[in-house]
Amino acid sequence: IREHIPSQDGALVSLPLGMEPTKVQSEGGLNVTLTIRLLMHGKKGETVKKMREESGARINISEGNCPERIVTITGPTDTIFKAFAMIAYKFEEDIINSMSNSPATSKPPVTLRLVVPASQCGSLIGKGGSKIKEMRESTGAQVQVAGDMLPNSTERAVTISGTPEAIIQCVKQICVVMLESPPKGATIPYRPKPASTPVIFSGGQAYTIQGQYAIPHPDQLTKLHQLAMQQTPFTPLGQTTPAFPGLDASPPASTHELTIPNDLIGCIIGRQGTKINEIRQMSGAQIKIANAMEGSSERQITITGTPANISLAQYLINAR
Template identity: 90%
Template sequence: MNTKDGKVSEGGLNVTLTIRLLMHGKEVGSIIGKKGETVKKMREESGARINISEGTCPERIVTITGPTDAIFKAFSMIALKFEEDINASMTNSTVTSKPPVTLRLVVPASQCGSLIGKGGSKIKEIRESTGAQVQVAGDMLPNSTERAVTISGTPDAIIQCVKQICVVMLESPPKGATIPYRPKPASAPIIFAGGQAFTIQGQYAIPHPDLTKLHQLAMQHPPFTPLGQTTPGFPGLDATTPTSSHELTIPNDLIGCIIGRQGSKINEIRQMSGAQIKIANATEGSAERQVTITGSPANISLAQYLINARLSSEVTGLGAL
């Protein structure tokens, strides 16, 4: 153990710190335990505050706050619990190699540079001295300024690794404002299958009759292009087709969630609604972007619904836009 680690565990850097973890629902269930017994025990024995984000999201945020030694104790209890789960799952399985314990930390992007170090020197040093695998995600988590840092290894390697990460985080605090990552509710995705609309909740697809009606209406009304391709001579793309258009303004900071990575979300909305959607370029000095939806009334109302669904899943409470 190097002196830096010794100093941390002996309380040389014993200041209050907050570490955020991203966990799947199943992992959270394991941490909470029956009637909350496991998390209660972790709180009592470690002396750290352990908060678990509310909601029906497939992912939850677990926040651990306290003096560094309390955080390390909480982490060691979580890592050992996960190892127990792995051992239990292996008793009935034919898998011979034991998977490592994996934890995902959520770290402000402004601190990730210090964690990686010049030319990757710091992260290499952490990997070598702890024996844990450490990976910093290349992209920020959706709609936040945080990145996921995945640590995997034996519980002991993980605890040593968390200690070193804490030192880095204390030595180089985040710069600027941090927009924390908030997992999205599981009910946000909408799928269309066999002419019916479903919202996804957990592992189940729940039929959505209102949306199904809109979807079927939109499919009957031209202009509808099968995959957003405008094929000359495609029926329903005749210039005489009666279409109307509708304009929306969307704040710049939310336009990204409508467009999606490389336009994936906007293309999905175009495909599902059969409407044409144009997003104006950002104008200088304006905090909003103009969005024009063209198509039959059914196409437009479905496109609007899908845009609002994206916005409301993004920022809860904006569903009434």
Template identity: 90%
Template sequence: AVKFACHWMNTKDTKVTEGGLNVTLTIRLLMHGKKGETVKKMREESGARINISEGSCPERIVTITGPTDAIFKAFSMIALKFEEDINASMTNSTVTSKPPVTLRLVVPASQCGSLIGKGGSKIKEIRESTGAQVQVAGDMLPNSTERAVTISGTPDAIIQCVKQICVVMLESPPKGATIPYRPKPASAPIIFAGGQAFTIQGQYAIPHPDLTKLHQLAMQHPPFTPLGQTTPGFPGLDATTPTSSHELTIPNDLIGCIIGRQGSKINEIRQMSGAQIKIANATEGSAERQVTITGSPANISLAQYLINAR
């Protein structure tokens, strides 16, 4: 999977080269596991700066920066490496048709309109002129304002496709601030049993003390009303419980991930916490939205926990 962004850099020696302006680009790739080791070997050969993120995620972010020719050299080496991996995996396989090389670029949502073009004209032109398949995801990636752009085909087709996408990105810079996508460790499912909360990791249920505390706190405020199929065994609290209210502010650019598509996430938080949650309309000139949570102290603490987790 490939993560990708382009930026103009003001260099004193900007000059016209064979491919147009000698601009500096940054391309960010999402890669799994030890492919990072291979990328290190590409530094000297491509002449691009290549950095690999640290962290416990299965995915690593590889950032490649340099003049356009160095970027494309590094990119072609990566596409060819992916093809080598496909060839190697096919030697012991019964599959007869060779799958294409597939990479995921990540593009600020504000630039996707230019990439698609009026009535899909630009993306169609890129597909036809390069022979690569290009698809722009309909939804933004979690907790970001970026969309995934999947490109697949032969290494040559992919390299030509990336060159054309770079041209579009440089001609139409992102509008406003971009919240970059950052891979997170996969969130484990949660179950509640015997008054304790557990996260599921592989075949094992691991006790989760923080969630257990919230679960027990919620249990101390009867009477309960079951919440139906969505969260078995998790208590809701009815209107007879003493209520209080709590206000917090959330930045406008993060409110989308709290609300979810057509309100799906905020409704889930309402159901799990048993709290009433009201999100004020955006006010002109303000970068934040007011959120009011009403319910028992247990409802409110659980709602806050779930909002922070989002």
């Protein structure tokens, strides 16, 4: 969630809610706090610590055992440029080191992937591609804006490659564009997924496949799945009492209502309803999405089914 704060020169500055804009006078006049997100692979804890100290920028790395991590760099623009310079030179150093062991003679360019709200990508590309062409020509860096949004988000990957110097110049130009045209509406940030392993349900337990082995998968879904398994109405032959004492053979269907902001409803419904149908199938619940009411920024979702169906449907909707 972002709030827009007019800066002294009248431009809107977009900040994650709760972050104070810090006004830092620098030789370039007003220096505005900006947040830039990067996608990276691997762990470089030591390096990051050094970069924080030397650049003065706030650098955070997303948690998790994902092959991809999100690096968030926040600070006055000059500290962001310092941090980027350090990252670009570090990447170049890694390339040089890896080349000393390989027969390749031409040095591959340094490549960085930024994560940018899709609503700002139009300004980066410019009318008929004019802005991105100007960036390529003036910096010598290659700039590519992905055509599709990153999974489950409203952000796109912007890939920059070239020499460290070209990359730094290019990041400076991108920062200017991002400050001039803040994101519109709510941004759903991209969160890298853990290296996905398929989950298999068997006997009320979920397993993930690792190599040739099925390993029990401790997850919320398992608990919900076990609940669903227990509440499946089944009567063993010749037995008319409920199979589980204290549980009716078929639990009464109940109804649960949710409200979802209009701008998020699209990612729940999916293209031509694919996602919502998937959720209906997986949860076994009936899900109705009310039409948008005039003047309301929210949509009503009604879920009907057994308590287990409902909790699984809720879980899957929240996950979306």
